[in-house]
Amino acid sequence: MKLNLKTKSCFVILFALATSAFAQINPKFKEIHHQFYGQWPKTITFNQKTGFYKADTLTRSQTWYEAGIFPNLFRIDFGDPKDGNAVIYRGDTTYNFRQSKKLKPAVNPNILVYLLGGMYFETLEQVNQKLTKDGFDMSKGFKGIWKGKEVNIIGVASTDTTKSQLWYDAKNHYLVRMTQQNEKSRLECQFEDHQKIGKIWHEGNVKIFVNGKLVQTEEYHDFKINVDLNPDFFNPEKFGSWHWMNK
Template sequence: MIIYLIVLSFLSSSFISSISEPETPKTRSSQKPDNPLELIQQMVERYGQEWYTHLTFDQKTTFYTADGQVERIQWWYKALEAPGALAIHFDKKNSGNGILFKDGVQYGYANGQAIQEIYKVHDLLVLGFDIYKQASLKSVEQLRSVGYDMSKMYSDRWQDKAVWVIGVDSPSDSIAQFWIEQERLLFVRSLKPGRAGIMQEVQFNKYEPIKGGWVAPEVIFNMNGQRMLHEEYFNIQVPATLDSAIINPDTFLEATW
């Protein structure tokens, strides 16, 4: 039960996926950044004018037990507006159960009722999406607020690609850090210490180009090396606009797309 609750907290996260009218975004090399702020500025300069603002998709969410067996599969429905907003409905778009992340606040809903309102910076939302659509200093402050040391970075490799590792200045498996692929300037991995000595890992995998930006069709959540959650994305859409009611905490339960 403790691990399950940690997973739920951990996945106040989730994302993204596949394809739709492929357009290959720029992948040119950037000058070596001197610090994390310069790296984020390069990310904005590379994509900021072209990266999509809205994204909707269906998510197949697979939960695993502590011994690696599939516990259950659930469908989630997501709508994103960058920067700052992610709506998640569980099981059906009108189920009355879900989560809304809006401007640093997490709202929870169950059985058609609002049950939660807490301050929360969703670092995966920032790293995967918002970072390209907002001021670089704001991203730095948000990421610092959730435990990343935004004064440290070094170069490493991940999945046969060069990456920048932010949060540490040398390899560590016990300190919060996030990894940015150097070629495409995309978030690919994070490590964060959790409760009871648990190290939480997130991977954004199999990036595909979409509407001037990128989207990862697979997101994996591990705890101490053990897979706990697997996300796969379908029916990816990049709408020109999104009904504001979808990301309004007062109308979240009634709105759909």
Template structure:
């Protein structure tokens, strides 16, 4: 095929992709594909240890050990350090409850896109996921394709070249979350670039074992997961902010 023919074919392919995702069905189509691929093969619970590294403005690393437990959909518990210390965050029913030394110090409405698009999307109705995305201000009518870290991805929520809009990137072949770009709370004009890396297969589903967070092109936080277990029994009381029951920290 000559150069003119290849250029024509590329234009046709781009036009086809744009037409395939035209209108409000664009982002809905991606979410429905994600759900359909894994709805019968995704874990209901998971727990893991998390090495959390925060980087200050000078690049100095500050490391802490967290422990996460997730019940899909919608429930998350993070213990910062040993659970018996009472420093925890519990996400349940769309509220994030924060505890310090066993006492609740905050309760805020929160839709965690990492939870929603990394876990919940596979075990709840696409309509529920789409309603929450709309609530968060993501324009699901905007969809295009990019290449990200050598893999094709769907970008939902932004036009091509726009890295400021609230958006998420989905691996086109594996239909897994690759990236979220979202506004930074209380910092107008700033965005967090959250990257989901090192996916590891589980008996049912997959988990990104590393998450990197960038702001202004600088790495500000890294999460590294170990001792990953899925479909394990988790006490419902661990996700009840009125009780703050204490699970064991270690594995």
């Protein structure tokens, strides 16, 4: 294809913009993404003991059964799967079920599915675009200490509790803290008790805060990777036809 001078100039500008955007990604985040890119297991399953809190007091608990096919399929069954209470995440769309009845779908992406696995199936440029859109400034970062260990903090250049940010263990590169700030609320997740399985690390406990108040805790059990999962399990139109626990 023969290019005229004007067309060549456009290509040069587009290349410069793309190169500039890539260069602006924090070097430590590039390192983290590189470590797990293409190494993350395609599927996971686990169950968790979920605690619900109000005014710092545990009000009830429930067992959840969870499974995912990365990068963007995830399902949670609340309580006994036979009761038909569940949620299916398919990319940015969420499908809720109550007593096996499908409710109206909603645009409600689960950012944790992306941060805790999904992003390692996409290129660094794609991850940068996604997380920037979600409010994280991927060009900024600095070192800090979290619970006695060194961490790399991505999203801010210095201590700032008003901005969205990701905190990664400096040695093993697993996520230990996430805060996402929007106009009305601040979501914070803390990830603890990491264990290595295969080439990845997975959290054993999670604490979730909204506007500084503890609202939920999660204790993970029986975490497995590369499980044979039927894609129909994540198909809202085939809900109830198959379950990974009793396949």
